[in-house]
Amino acid sequence: MNEQAAQDSQTYDVVVVGGGPAGATVAHELAGEGRMVLLVDREERIKPCGGAIPPALIRDFAIDESLLVARIRSAQMIAPSERRVDMPIEDGFVGMVDREDFDAWLRERAVAAGAERRRAVFRTFERDPDGTPRLTFAVKEAGRREPETFSIRARCVVGADGARSAVGRQAVKGADKVRCVFAYHEIVDSPRETAAFDPERCDVYYQGRISPDFYGWIFPHGPRTSIGTGTARKGYGLRDAVTRLRATVGMEGCTTIRREGAPIPMKPLKRWDNGRDVVLAGDAAGVVAPASGEGIYYAMVSARRVGEAVLAFLESGDAKALATARRRFMREHGRVFRVLSILQAVWYRSDRQRERFVSICRDRDVQRLTWEAYMNKKLVRHQPFAHLRVFFKDVAHLLGLADGRGRTRQRSSG
Known part of the structure; x- marks a missing residue:
């Protein structure tokens, strides 16, 4: 034989x-x-991927920390109006890897x-x-x-x-x-640290001009950076959107190392x-x-x-x-998965809703619960009053009872 x-x-x-x-x-x-x-x-x-991994993954799967090319200490959420909300990570980090x-x-x-x-x-x-x-x-x-x-x-x-x-x-x-979103990103040489680029911060763009139903991202990977976006809308120009995003942050001159695109299930x-x-x-x-x-x-x-x-x-x-x-x-x-699916359906459908979503991200309860859930990979159950406060703030935004900066509007009784 x-x-x-x-x-x-x-x-x-x-x-x-x-x-x-x-x-x-x-x-x-x-x-x-x-x-x-x-x-x-x-x-x-190599699959197009922001490359973020939580501490739970590093711990549960015995990942060699030498694979981390960056440790992210905060995120910045950018609204359609260009208003920016910083979300610092308390007592933790997001690990970044090159796939x-x-x-x-x-x-x-x-x-x-x-x-x-x-x-x-x-x-x-x-x-x-x-x-x-x-x-x-x-x-x-x-x-x-x-x-x-x-x-x-x-x-x-x-x-x-x-x-x-x-x-x-x-x-x-x-x-x-x-059902898939098609994602596309470009890996570029990281620029020098400036006010617009922080090697320990992920920037997330919730803007219809970058994605009509998802978001755009700038994720630092040490000497390299991933700049990308995604959408489920057929025919949407993802390359053009990334070009706009690079121009917005002054990274159009950074050397492009590779370009990648692929469907991502939702x-x-x-x-x-x-x-x-x-x-x-x-x-x-x-x-x-x-x-x-x-x-x-x-x-x-x-x-x-x-x-x-x-x-x-x-x-x-x-x-x-x-x-x-x-x-x-x-x-x-x-x-x-169910909670995140509802979040995407409600808050990503228009620039008006995206503006409100970024406003919600200013809230300290939202920030703390978000990071705890992400890093530990569990919905946080031991803070019921924080969840209740977040719920009522969400309702206020959905009903238009909060303004674009997250403050409750006063309604006339007459």
Whole structure:
């Protein structure tokens, strides 16, 4: 039997398609449990991403802090009127990573745990006569006009190949229905520190001229900076919007290192598995937070839950175990996703509402609850009166009872 035939007949416990934070985490967790894991990812491709990670991720996933290229100490929210609201982080920080290095480190950790890795592009999902999944991949070899293909058998398949997952579309019902925002950013050389640019501050632009339904961002990454925006509106000129944003902050002359764009899902899929032997994780499962677009943390948490579900499936043979990944994730984080979805629907729909939203961000209760929830990845339950105050202020803004600076208007009784 030749080498290719031997490979084609080999059956892995798990084949993970996609080597981003979700796929690399699943591969690491399952290889660490002694399972035969193959991690297949494309040639190094970097997803457009602001690169923010909370302390909870660093702690829960044992991330080497040498990967942090910046520690953000505050955020600045910019309204359509150009009014700016500073939101300092008390007793904490937001870590910033470069996805090029961060993803590579996660993949290397998976290999160190025992996962095998190959670089290739997923093509097809089929089944052998005995029902075992068989995946076909293509790899472009130097000097060859046509890509070489190979196939792999697996007891279980994890699709971690991003939004609009090719694995999901072929193997999981409903995976092609995911709603997405298209994101685009440019990585540039960071300018010198000025009043307009602070290397320890993230600037977030809530302006219709930058995005009609999302936001624009300037996220410092040490020597580099990510400048980007996103929208679900088809045909909207994201490159032009980023050009306007760069001109607004005087960064049009900064050297552009690379440009990247990709769809980002805004709602978890209703189903992550096929009820048999395939399960999705990360962007493929739709776990990017609405309103904020945060994806790294939720991708890795979903991957951990998928890893647990796959391990239970391999041990028991019961395909129902795969569905526990989504149930556990939504039990832990579904409420946050629902709250953020409402926030986006209410406050991002017009410049008038965006102006009010930025006004709300001036409130100290809002700032404290926001940062505590972000850094610890839990809605803050131990401050009921702060939540109540925020609720009434939100209602005042929605009913037009507060002015553009967050003050309650006096109404005449006559």
